[in-house]
Amino acid sequence: MNDLYQSFIKNERQQQLFSLAENLSKKIKERAKEADRNAAFSFENLQDLKESGYVSLTLPNEYGGEGISLYEFLLLQEKLAEGDGSTALAIGWHLGIVMELRDERLWDESVFKNIAGEISKNKKVLNRASTEPATGSPTRGGVPETSAVKDGRSYILNGRKTFTTMAPALDYFIVTAFMEETDSVGSFLIKKEDPGVHIDPTWNTIGMRGTSSDDLLLKDVRVPKERLVELKNAGGKKSAKGWLLHIPACYSGIAIAARNEAVRFAKNYQPNSLDTPIAEVPHIQQKIGEMEIELLKARHLMYSIAERWDQQPHQQEHMGPELAAVKLVVTNAAYRVVDLSMRIAGGRSLSKEYPFERYYRDVRAGLHNPPMDDITIQMLAKRAIENE
């Protein structure tokens, strides 16, 4: 057992859940290099996640899930990301959205029950498609250019969504669209087999290449009005979104992988100028210690906020700034840890023979997942000024 996780595993249930993630993490690690090279989501990884029951974990027990808490979710996602960040981020969206639907009861119960059955029995997966070329990040409040026009008992949707993680493997897309008749934004449940749904394989990035976050194209897609599932812009009833902490958990897992690789390297590499491995050299120990500090600070913050979220539901509404701060602190710490790990390995860290350069590229993407750092800093500053 790796000590890095042991201090956060608090009971037998968490240990069992963690073991599941640990096994999956080992398996998906073996395919990470190939998925990265091909910029292609690993369907084999998804199959493993489905067969193990991982895709149902955030469903309520009565709908065939495990009803896992936010704290448990992060523990599993962090371990999974240690094996492969792309797969963890992808399934993190699915599980996180299901958690949001479960906790906020955003959808009509019969629609949610139906989807829950599709997830638990038929292993279906979903994600939100909210980003567009013109709006950029939906967190900035831009109105979607994707349109939904009422036609009798149906809506007809047209538009293009970018950054749709896991697009080729998704069964359902939750798509935001502007409805001119009511001058409002709604979210529609789109099935992959709906006529007019296409995936444009645009994803060719430097980092998180294995997420296949392609474009989703909707051309005259007709959906019955019951599939207008939400009436607010990809949001919920609560402004604070605990489930979004799957993002920092993912980048923390990538940082742990880099840290482990660097420590292993330092213990095993002995140049002929030294009579010990470089792990004994003061400047290397300095860097290892700095990685530990970064991880300790970031992870204790993340897990303590998650625990508070789970244990004090009445406080959740006011936790937006803390949740955002966790994302900022963890993703930036992860970035520094990967940088330090590469300084420890030296020039070899640039080689495709080692995973460091992939961690370096992957961890960079964390900066561009929501919420963005400038929004977080402004949120914290405003709260401080208002409360004084």
Ligand SMILES: Cc1cc2nc3c(=O)[nH]c(=O)nc-3n(C[C@H](O)[C@H](O)[C@H](O)COP(=O)(O)OP(=O)(O)OC[C@H]3O[C@@H](n4cnc5c(N)ncnc54)[C@H](O)[C@@H]3O)c2cc1C
């Ligand atoms: C790996 C990965 C996976 C993703 N998966 C998904 C997914 O599954 N579904 C999904 O919907 N989205 C997804 N996204 C998209 C993500 O949530 C963002 O929408 C996307 O990264 C664009 O954000 P941005 O800040 O670069 O874009 P923009 O909002 O276009 O910002 C570009 C630049 O302009 C600045 N800017 C823009 N607007 C403002 C403003 N109003 N005020 C101040 N500054 C502004 C930003 O700070 C930034 O510097 C994913 C992104 C990544 C990297």
